Amino acid sequence: MLEFGTQVVAGVTPGKGGQKAHGIPVFETVDEAVHETGATAACIFVPARGAKDAALEAVSAKLDPVVIITEGVPVHDSLQVMEHARRNGVRVIGPNCPGVTSPGQCKIGIMPNHLFKPGSVGVISRSGTLTYEIVAGLSGKGIGQSTAIGLGGDPVVGVSFTDALKMLHDDPETTAVVLIGEIGGSAEEDAARFLEGHRSKPVIGYIAGQTAPPGKRMGHAGAVISGGEGTAAAKIEALRRAGARVATLPGEVAELVQEVLR
Amino acid sequence: MKLHEFQAKELFAKHGIPVQKGTVIERPEQLDGVVLNYPIVLKAQVLVGGRGKAGGIKLANTLSEARQHARAILGMDIKGEKVKRLLVVEAAQIGAEYYLAFVIDRGAQRLAAIASAAGGIDIEDVARQTPEKIAKVAIDPFFGFQPFHGRTLGRNIGLTGTLLNDFVKTSTTLYRLCVTEDAELSEINPLAVVGDRLLAIDAKVIVDDNAVYRHPDLPRNEELTELEQMARASGLSYVELDGDIAIIGNGAGLVMATLDIVAHFGGRPANFLDVGGGATEENMRRAIDIVARKPGVRALFVNIFGGITRCDDIARGITSSPPPMPMVVRLIGTNEAEGRRILQAAGIHAYLDPEEAAQQVVALVRGRHG
Numbered sequence: 133m134l135e136f137g138t139q140v141v142a143g144v145t146p147g148k149g150g151q152k153a154h155g156i157p158v159f160e161t162v163d164e165a166v167h168e169t170g171a172t173a174a175c176i177f178v179p180a181r182g183a184k185d186a187a188l189e190a191v192s193a194k195l196d197p198v199v200i201i202t203e204g205v206p207v208h209d210s211l212q213v214m215e216h217a218r219r220n221g222v223r224v225i226g227p228n229c230p231g232v233t234s235p236g237q238c239k240i241g242i243m244p245n246h247l248f249k250p251g252s253v254g255v256i257s258r259s260g261t262l263t264y265e266i267v268a269g270l271s272g273k274g275i276g277q278s279t280a281i282g283l284g285g286d287p288v289v290g291v292s293f294t295d296a297l298k299m300l301h302d303d304p305e306t307t308a309v310v311l312i313g314e315i316g317g318s319a320e321e322d323a324a325r326f327l328e329g330h331r332s333k334p335v336i337g338y339i340a341g342q343t344a345p346p347g348k349r350m351g352h353a354g355a356v357i358s359g360g361e362g363t364a365a366a367k368i369e370a371l372r373r374a375g376a377r378v379a380t381l382p383g384e385v386a387e388l389v390q391e392v393l394r
Numbered sequence: 395m396k397l398h399e400f401q402a403k404e405l406f407a408k409h410g411i412p413v414q415k416g417t418v419i420e421r422p423e424q425l426d427g428v429v430l431n432y433p434i435v436l437k438a439q440v441l442v443g444g445r446g447k448a449g450g451i452k453l454a455n456t457l458s459e460a461r462q463h464a465r466a467i468l469g470m471d472i473k474g475e476k477v478k479r480l481l482v483v484e485a486a487q488i489g490a491e492y493y494l495a496f497v498i499d500r501g502a503q504r505l506a507a508i509a510s511a512a513g514g515i516d517i518e519d520v521a522r523q524t525p526e527k528i529a530k531v532a533i534d535p536f537f538g539f540q541p542f543h544g545r546t547l548g549r550n551i552g553l554t555g556t557l558l559n560d561f562v563k564t565s566t567t568l569y570r571l572c573v574t575e576d577a578e579l580s581e582i583n584p585l586a587v588v589g590d591r592l593l594a595i596d597a598k599v600i601v602d603d604n605a606v607y608r609h610p611d612l613p614r615n616e617e618l619t620e621l622e623q624m625a626r627a628s629g630l631s632y633v634e635l636d637g638d639i640a641i642i643g644n645g646a647g648l649v650m651a652t653l654d655i656v657a658h659f660g661g662r663p664a665n666f667l668d669v670g671g672g673a674t675e676e677n678m679r680r681a682i683d684i685v686a687r688k689p690g691v692r693a694l695f696v697n698i699f700g701g702i703t704r705c706d707d708i709a710r711g712i713t714s715s716p717p718p719m720p721m722v723v724r725l726i727g728t729n730e731a732e733g734r735r736i737l738q739a740a741g742i743h744a745y746l747d748p749e750e751a752a753q754q755v756v757a758l759v760r761g762r763h764g
Binding site: 180181203204205206207208209210211212214215216218230242243244257258259260261262263264265268285287288289290292312314315317318319322338340341342343344345348349350351352353354355359360361380381382383 | 498500501503504505518534535536573576578602603604605607608631633635643644645646647648649650651653654655657658663666668671699701702703726727728747748749
């Protein structure tokens with residue numbers, strides 16, 4: 133994060149207040165850290181058992197966004213975090229996500245810096261490494277990114293595809309959006325409904341799990357087709373109907389982006 | 395983690411939701427010692443759905459009839475799952491059937507209470523065909539599901555009087571169960587009128603896998619195959635599929651995409667295996683060991699995009715535990731040069747392009763077919 137220009141001003145680890153990590157002061161509580169350093173956002177790496185408490189604390193301090201990298205957070209814990217965030221007007225990204233970056237400006241998370249290149253394409257995704265794969269493809273073709281957001285692989289996450297699309301549509305630095313979805317839930321279909329009313333910027337999609345069997349959880353807690361809902365086919369169809377170009381293979385995404393930017 | 399009906403009903407009884415009197419048997423002879431009033435119902439205890447249609451639920455009027463059914467159902471194969479236990483309950487005179495569930499509404503980021511007067515049938519069918527028959531309440535986790543929510547929901551599905559009071563009690567109790575047991579789904583279908591009371595005829599509880607650690611008291615069910623259990627014990631995310639090309643990748647999204655790429659070029663993936671973020675040499679060795687155990691696997695495709703995961707660790711894992719079948723490796727990302735050098739020294743070529751690599755592995759398998 134430091135390498136990518138993020139001003140990391142404080143760490144919070146209960147029991148380690150007063151110490152320093154990479155020259156950065158560590159505090160016992162988020163309130164102390166905010167009071168002493170003026171921190172405005174949070175990135176949570178706390179293991180699953182303590183993630184809810186850490187997230188509630190960060191949201192209570194009105195840090196925005198609160199990015200939760202942690203994988204394995206119980207879903208009832210996430211429900212409480214999201215409710216608290218709604219009440220406080222705070223955006224939560226994740227859990228189970230690689231974070232968010234605006235290449236050349238800032239990063240909150242764990243995405244590998246060298247893959248990214250400043251530019252005008254927004255990237256929103258439920259996955260980590262698949263995002264790296266597609267971003268590397270974009271950068272390889274000289275297509276830079278404005279902002280990339282890993283939304284998280286859990287069934288309940290904070291910022292949704294629709295929320296992220298709204299932000300990128302309002303962002304003057306973004307000219308096109310790559311949406312990387314996967315099986316499970318209906319966040320992609322919701323995003324498609326939003327797109328039908330707002331076709332201001334081109335959207336290029338890719339949905340992972342086209343060959344995944346129903347009822348099986350494919351790695352991510354949220355990646356499961358249940359009761360006929362959440363299939364890749366339905367998501368692809370919804371996005372295409374809303375005017376998005378949807379790639380069949382991840383390798384085609386960069387080409388499609390090149391075409392729409394031309 | 396899905397619970398069996400009898401396990402879910404034990405939870406119901408513990409929390410105070412009325413269920414039928416019954417017992418669990420594993421052998422037909424155990425029926426002799428069962429003290430229940432006939433007629434009784436014998437219900438196969440399996441985690442897959444559709445057991446009724448498969449002949450896994452039978453009514454018996456006499457002991458000999460019950461024994462006959464028990465012999466038929468025990469050991470029966472329902473959608474690949476062998477029936478090991480029967481739940482035996484006193485048959486109930488069922489009147490109207492309702493539906494009640496607490497389920498995670500992913501889009502709303504909330505727990506939702508769902509009720510319907512069209513109980514006893516698949517709720518997804520009701521939702522598709524007659525959505526107006528479904529009543530729903532979104533729940534604020536800090537406020538909880540209050541009795542008035544239960545009354546509103548009950549009124550919306552047409553309940554009055556004693557039944558409405560019963561419904562309020564059952565729904566608030568089921569909510570408490572859902573939260574305290576970390577259920578992602580707790581469902582009663584049907585919630586039936588028996589006499590003048592509501593009774594949970596069936597019970598479905600799915601516990602959030604991420605929260606199982608908080609419930610050492612709950613039974614541990616394995617819907618997983620032997621290999622899937624082995625993978626889980628090694629901290630690997632593995633799903634058995636029915637093809638012949640084993641797949642190892644890092645990151646759930648990338649592995650799903652890898653399956654899609656292989657299928658696109660005409661191959662049939664034998665599994666999903668995510669070695670995880672920050673996979674080590676040891677993880678990689680275990681991954682190879684597990685995917686290679688599946689019978690009928692003809693080739694292995696390793697697709698790694700190094701982020702936190704380092705390509706050199708992956709390469710060392712591969713060379714120290716070479717799979718007993720042809721392999722195609724795609725390796726890119728963190729410490730890529732060192733990873734390639736290690737593989738090259740072992741005579742393994744590493745591809746850069748996943749599609750090219752996938753085509754290669756499909757060709758290998760096709761070649762083997764002749």
